[in-house]
Amino acid sequence: MVNGDDNNARITNGNLAEVGQFPYQAGLNVSFGNSSTTWCGGTLISHRWIVTAAHCLDGAESVHVYLGATNISDVTEPGQRHFIVDQSGIIVHANWTKSTVTNDISLIKLPRLIAYSQTIRAAILPRLVNGSYSLYEQQTAYASGWGRDSDSSDSVSPVLRYVAMPVMPHILCRMYWSGAVSEKMICMSTSSGKSTCHGDSGGPLVYRDGNSSYLIGTTSFGTSMGCEVGFPAVFTRITSYLEWIREHIPDLP
Template sequence: GVCTIPSEKNQHIIFVSTKNVIVHENWINTTITNDISLIKLPVPIDFNDYIKPIALPKKSASYDTYVDKSVIASGWGRISDSATSVTDLLRWIEVPVMSNRGCNLWFLGSVKSTNICIKTTGGTSTCNGDSGGPLVYNDGESTVLVGATSFGIALGCEVGWPGVFTRITSYLDWIEEKTGVAYY
């Protein structure tokens, strides 16, 4: 649980290696369909003030499109199109969710119902290296994971195109099937 990658040992960091990755069995890389995986950790993690889990949306929220709601995307990816490497500082943006219909106008129909898009006016978006990072929404009671960074436009992350994420509510049944964890 840190915001910068330290150059020395830090008591708030736990390093865990794993080889147990569950990739969605219907993942199609050419169309970026079912862009979701789970990582099974080999050891339990002790949560504390610095390391906390994120909640999944309740299944009843699967009908919420989150359109126009303010969400936060974060990641350790490149900070600009000209950057040659990823950042050692966790970066985040707060932006509104846009409709998939509006997002599809930008991506010529490649955005599916299993995606969720963010408006990135002003040229601030997720970038290379942010893939898989969280898109979170705070409903006033709790913060929930509503998306995982999936793709953007090849023109760059500063051109103002929407950012596209995997919509977590579309995969709650799959997550329950693979983990046994359900949110009702």
């Protein structure tokens, strides 16, 4: 089952990331009009744009963006950059539907271009291969974020963590979720209690080919039974939204 709380995913039982290991990772401290905040992840896809989940930014007034960070509790960490983005820099998919968690994707435009460095570099969007996009099934993919590191934890992790798990065949994921997973979603196997869950929402699911990191998903939702139970984690499938992304970022490489 999906419930509202489970749209905030975290990395459970993950590995600690090294500085610069995930240079495309963004941290998002999202502020709302009622003075509440929530923590999400995102992915840098160019010198100025970040992709994340719609449910992270729906109703947001502003976002404090962290780039180049490994330890978000240490703002003096070398390589970190911080930006404040107001509503004018937030684009939520017009057809985002909370009840079915469909079109769970949004964009953030940074107030200025950012230079790449050892700790900050964009992920690559998927490319056509022989006229079609890969489904990445059974391929190892990396999910990362600062979310809670266990079901018993009550706060996000100050240090970036990650898991490397195979992409689940879509037909199998649909069986787990009783058909609630559409073709515009992609799933990750979550054995040994390793998964995304509260605090990682909107963060990257990346396939690596040599030194290239391809963004294939953004963390969307998980089961209300807990993040360590082995139920598939669900992500928005980036290849289903490449046209939408390029409509808003026409000069994207």
